Amino acid sequence: MLFNSTDFLIFLPIVFILYWFVFNKSLKAQNILLLISSYYFYSCWDWRFLFLLAFSTVLDFYSGLAIFRSSTIKQRKFWLLLSVIINLGFLGFFKYYNFFAESFAQFLGALGLEAHPATLSIILPVGISFYTFHGLSYVFDIYNRKIEPTTNFVQYSLFVSFFPLLVAGPIERATHLLPQVEKPRKFNYAMATDGLRQMLWGFVKKVVIADNCAEYANLIFNNSAEYSGSTLVLGALFFTFQIYGDFSGYTDIAIGTAKLLGINLLRNFAFPYFSRDIAEFWRRWHISLSSWFRDYLYIPLGGSKGGNWMRIRNTFIIFLVSGFWHGANWTFIFWGGLNALFMVPLVWFKTNRKNIETVAQGRLLPNITELLQMALTFGLTVFAWIFFRAESLRHAFQYVGDIFSNNLLSRPEVLSYSMLITIGLITTFIIVEWMGREDKYAIEKIGILWPRPLRWSFYALIILTIGLYMHTEETPFIYFQF
Secondary structure: OOOOOHHHHHHHHHHHHHHHHHOOOOHHHHHHHHHHHHHHHHHHHHHHHHHHHHHHHHHHHHHHHHHHHOOOHHHHHHHHHHHHHHHHHHHHHHHHHHHHHHHHHHHHHHOOOOOOOOOOOOOOOOOHHHHHHHHHHHHHHHHOOOOOOOOOHHHHHHHHHOOOOOOOOOOOOHHHHHHHHHOOOOOOHHHHHHHHHHHHHHHHHHHHHHHHHHHHHHHHHHOHHHOOHHHHHHHHHHHHHHHHHHHHHHHHHHHHHHHHOOOOOOOOOOOHHHOOOHHHHHHHOOHHHHHHHHHHHHOOOOOOOOOHHHHHHHHHHHHHHHHHHHOOOHHHHHHHHHHHHHHHHHHHOOOOOOOOOOOOOOOOOOOHHHHHHHHHHHHHHHHHHHHHHOOOHHHHHHHHHHHHHOOOOOOOOOOOHHHHHHHHHHHHHHHHHHHOOOOOOOOOOOOOOOOHHHHHHHHHHHHHHHHHHOOOOOOOOHHHHO
8 A cells, every 4th residue: 555545545544533533542452453454554565475574573572572581691692593584584585585596697607607596486575674674673672681572462563563664664663662552642633733744745755756756767767878968967866856755755654644643753864965974964864774774783893983994894884784675686785885985084084973963054055165065965875876776787887987978068858848847846845845954854844833824825735736746646665665
């Protein structure tokens, strides 16, 4: 079930009404309703993979109890490794089996040996990367004595499978979400209206920005050999805003939906394209994943405690693993390595924590230095996204090569009236995002103090814009494939 579908627009009000007006006097009933709703939501993709979600849930629930009750370190490690190996085993099989088989065959071919590996027609279960990381963080935290396991299976199951975040995050932590699941929740009007505003802005990002950018990004990337360098730059820019609008739009809708149900989810984006260096970008992009790798991989490897070479090694490890997490393609691994390479000067000179506060905080415009820093960081990000979007490394290098060898300063061939409209929408979007960059999402406080007629007119204008520029077909979110 897509957030941007008619089915979801029917599903959510039904859950909302039952949740607050039928089962509102019983926490247990509310949690059971949300759990059933979450499994139904997931089954709309492919009901056959419900068993995988249920198995992962049971595995980590009982592994957590076993770790906590173990009397020796050896026993604790056994139960932790059991959970990790089985979880990553399922993830590896469904997501990476064919990749490893084909890569091994290519390696043997490079040595002059012929191989015909057996590949399988494997369907990637939607959300497996996300709910697997939910469960792993839970058992890791129990093992490290940060939390005690819950003995309530329904509450734990809801933590893993809560439908707003089930298929594309944010990647939640038990320390943050479980306490909310365990405590009674009362309807909060201010929280609900805030959730609706955030959902509204999420739909703008997805339907108005991402889907319209996707039309031109796909056109240019899929026919890149036919276009000039200037057109290829335009294609990279369209994809840059497509992926941001698509993924952060999903996150805004997910967080807003959870607020309607009285639950706060972790923030996942903080205006990353206004970053002044790559380190700041990664503190603001996909925050829940970045912090997951920091806490469960980077810090256990030694973090920043060692010398420069150790810190650089650890940086490359987490970025390469992060790239591989995104998909079974060498393009993602290269993309991760490229971002690690961008980080090296910051890590070496220990300036990776320099830009912590919001850019131009308390000011309308950035100064020249900030503007140049943002332009450089944005340029590096756009360049890296080419490798993320390309079909293969060969395609990516060909794309980059054609940018600099094929009429870079010429007029793009694909310019049209509709494309200029999309560029105008992107420009307006950037302005609104900039104006709201100090808040949790761009329109969080816009119009709050306006007279009601003016405020509602503003929301009506947003809805009208969504209606005018939405595509007739439902388009899935990019991160569903991860």
